[in-house]
Amino acid sequence: xxxxxxxxxxxxxxxxxxxxxxxxxxxxxxxxxxxxxxxxxxxxxxxxxxxxxxxxxxxxxxxxxxxxxxxxxxxxxxxxxxxxxxxxxxxxxxxxxxxxxxxxxxxxxxxxxxxxxxxxxxxxxxxxxxxxxxxxxxxxxxxxxxxxxxxxxxxxxxxx
Amino acid sequence: xxxxxxxxxxxxxxxxxxxxxxxxxxxxxxxxxxxxxxxxxxxxxxxxxxxxxxxxxxxxxxxxxxxxxxxxxxxxxxxxxxxxxxxxxxxxxxxxxxxxxxxxxxxxxxxxxxxxxxxxxxxxxxxxxxxxxxxxxxxxxxxxxxxxxxxxxxxxxxxx
Numbered sequence: 427x428x429x430x431x432x433x434x435x436x437x438x439x440x441x442x443x444x445x446x447x448x449x450x451x452x453x454x455x456x457x458x459x460x461x462x463x464x465x466x467x468x469x470x471x472x473x474x475x476x477x478x479x480x481x482x483x484x485x486x487x488x489x490x491x492x493x494x495x496x497x498x499x500x501x502x503x504x505x506x507x508x509x510x511x512x513x514x515x516x517x518x519x520x521x522x523x524x525x526x527x528x529x530x531x532x533x534x535x536x537x538x539x540x541x542x543x544x545x546x547x548x549x550x551x552x553x554x555x556x557x558x559x560x561x562x563x564x565x566x567x568x569x570x571x572x573x574x575x576x577x578x579x580x581x582x583x584x585x586x
Numbered sequence: 587x588x589x590x591x592x593x594x595x596x597x598x599x600x601x602x603x604x605x606x607x608x609x610x611x612x613x614x615x616x617x618x619x620x621x622x623x624x625x626x627x628x629x630x631x632x633x634x635x636x637x638x639x640x641x642x643x644x645x646x647x648x649x650x651x652x653x654x655x656x657x658x659x660x661x662x663x664x665x666x667x668x669x670x671x672x673x674x675x676x677x678x679x680x681x682x683x684x685x686x687x688x689x690x691x692x693x694x695x696x697x698x699x700x701x702x703x704x705x706x707x708x709x710x711x712x713x714x715x716x717x718x719x720x721x722x723x724x725x726x727x728x729x730x731x732x733x734x735x736x737x738x739x740x741x742x743x744x745x746x
């Protein structure tokens with residue numbers, strides 16, 4: 427698909443982090459319409475996201491800033507701000523994301539894996555957006571109360 | 587100790603990456619005098635370092651840029667350069683490091699875990715330095731031909 431740098435996007439929440447039946451880490455992103463997008467990610471980035479989703483109590487056990495904390499510290503130290511992250515492409519079963527940053531009002535973008543982008547977004551507390559075309563292609567509608575299992579997601583998406 | 591921001595430093599090579607007898611990841615840094623400093627690190631950062639120590643052949647299997655590649659991409663995209671990294675403190679069994687960056691000749695520093703700093707240094711191809719006081723305190727002299735085992739290192743240093 428060619429959703430990159432163009433087209434409609436929808437905001438999503440980082441809804442669940444878990445493992446599929448093959449023990450692969452998967453993160454579920456949900457939009458306001460209840461559509462859920464499963465994104466398979468690597469274990470280290472899953473840990474980075476998990477640490478941030480959990481409460482302060484858990485985080486306090488991990489004494490030292492992790493790699494994505496360092497990433498944000500460098501961005502902020504350089505006078506930059508993270509504005510949002512966008513999952514904006516899906517090609518050959520792999521998702522791609524873009525970090526949208528700005529410095530003194532001047533925007534610029536950097537390519538990233540969705541897992542790094544999400545781990546950063548949780549630390550910077552900025553919106554996560556997904557291209558509408560990706561949501562249409564790979565999202566699933568989840569009824570209220572329905573428990574989606576990660577293994578119900580499309581099976582043709584590789585972990586990044 | 588109080589080696590930070592002052593005192594003599596010595597250049598080291600990233601010599602070995604392995605596991606101690608308790609299966610903890612440890613990186614061995616060696617200076618020109620043959621002194622070896624063991625630094626225990628967490629598994630994700632060990633993987634990031636391992637990927638960079640291996641040859642292109644191995645790296646080509648990992649298709650996507652990893653978190654420390656993103657870190658370097660952001661630094662460079664912002665017109666910064668990494669100059670060196672320094673392991674400059676050891677307190678209560680924990681090592682501390684500093685990233686030395688510069689932009690337009692203006693230097694500045696950012697605190698980091700030694701593991702993140704080393705993973706970044708291998709990508710930026712910049713020197714790794716260790717405070718001489720730390721080398722004296724925690725380094726071990728290794729004879730030519732002697733095989734140092736990571737478990738021979740001081741046991742009072744925590745993984746970061």
